[in-house]
Amino acid sequence: KVMRTITVKGTGNVSARPDYIILSLNIEVLSETYDRAMSEAAERIERLQGAAVRVGYRKEDLKTTSFDVQTRYENVKDRQGNYKREFAGYACSYRLKLAFDFDSKQLAKVISAIADCGAQPELSIAFTVKNPARVSEELLINATENARAKAEILCKASGSTLGQLLNIDYNWGELNV
Known part of the structure; x- marks a missing residue:
């Protein structure tokens, strides 16, 4: 396979x-x-x-x-x-x-x-903001949901299904709190 x-x-x-x-x-x-x-x-x-x-x-x-x-x-x-x-x-x-x-x-x-x-x-x-960690957490959740939506669109367009997540590579491009 x-x-x-x-x-x-x-x-x-x-x-x-x-x-x-x-x-x-x-x-x-x-x-x-x-x-x-x-x-x-x-x-x-x-x-x-x-x-x-x-x-x-x-x-x-x-x-x-x-x-x-x-x-x-x-x-x-x-x-x-x-x-x-x-x-x-x-x-x-x-x-x-x-x-x-x-x-x-x-x-x-x-x-x-x-x-x-x-x-x-x-x-x-x-x-x-008093609690920048909370804002950072929201940002991570938002970016992760965005990545998943993109992956689902690509799978649908290519006629495949989304399998398990293999890797997350994350870095902050810009974070102004």
Whole structure:
């Protein structure tokens, strides 16, 4: 008995309404001394924590995702027109995040509190899903059903019947959650 195989590629897509907000905040302080850079950054972090508390969060809800201190130099032109590198100071950088369930009114309160607190962070807002694994699972089911439908069409058109599944080769072409 000759074994005939067909190979199909299933595609799927799923839309998911954002139900989660991740607010990313960046604080950077440049100062001539390490101590001053650290203390100014700490003061700005405290202001952000206070803003979070004022709109219903605990200060611990504002999570530090990265922290670093680097020396900074700038190119300065001397009297002869030559450039030389001069020490500009210490740059203390904090990256923080505050994540919460999607609520546009709450987001407006949070942004307003941050704007009013004087910390002046760089800010970005990501609208995402709280449970990306569930969305990925739906996508896999959708792609698998699509592949099976294609296989059934090919079998019907060629006058054969669909047998047992021999192989699944799966990879994510594109997954934006």
